[in-house]
Amino acid sequence: MKHPMIAALATASLLAPPLHAAEATTEVKDRDGNDLGAVHVRDMPSGIALATVTLTGLPEGIHAIHLHETGDCQSEDxxxxxxxxxxxxxxxxxxxxxxxxxxxxxxxxxxxGIGEIEVFLPFLEVERDILDEDGAAFVMHEGVDDYESQPSGNAGDRIACGAFSVRE
Structure with missing residues (x-):
């Protein structure tokens, strides 16, 4: 090989993580407008998204959480x-x-009243799914997700919400 340094640099550039991975954050509020904490989602170098949920002041128990298709938490429910x-x-x-x-x-x-979790979301892309033209929202439900019922896991009423914005 005549130019091993060029080949090494080209290979390294293919393996390097992106210079700017997409990320988004939201402040979560309950139905009374009380601040509950934050959710942060970012694309990792592997291409899989990582969501970090850190909330306080919640009702004890097990609650379904999901990312919803529209960045709007204005309606009462x-x-x-x-x-x-x-x-x-x-x-x-x-x-x-x-x-x-x-x-x-x-x-x-x-x-x-504290709920914390980190979770990988293998089918989510922050730029495509959260930072699109109508945004996205984190929603917490009153009940448990059964992981099967269509379309939303029979999880009950929505009790907390946060609309995503670009994290700077």
Whole structure:
């Protein structure tokens, strides 16, 4: 090989992580407008998105959490956030064609009202799914996601919501 340094640099540039991975963050509020914490989602160098959820002041128990298709939490029941970010997939990990890109595992909230989780979202792309023209929202539900019922896991009412914006 005549130019091993050029070949090495070309190979390294193919393996390097992107200079700017897409990311988004939201502040989450309950139906009374109380601040509950934040959710941050970013594309990792592997191409898989990582969501970090850090919330406080929540009702104890197990709650469904999802990413919804519209960045709007203005309606009282948070229905303005639309349905799950679904792509062409079915809801839930217990379905053959699942999960949705916006499906997340249930969040366990302890007696102290704190709920924290980090989760990889292999079918989600931040730029395509969250930072699109109508944005996206994080939504927490009153009940547990059964990971199977269509279209949203039989998770109950929406009790918290946060509309995403670009994280700087």
């Amino acid at each position: 948070f229905s303005s956030a639309g349905e799950h970010i679904a792509g062409d997939r079915a809801h839930g990990v217990l379905t053959e064609d699942g999960p949705h890109p916006g499906d997340m595992p249930n969040l366990t909230v302890k007696e102290n």
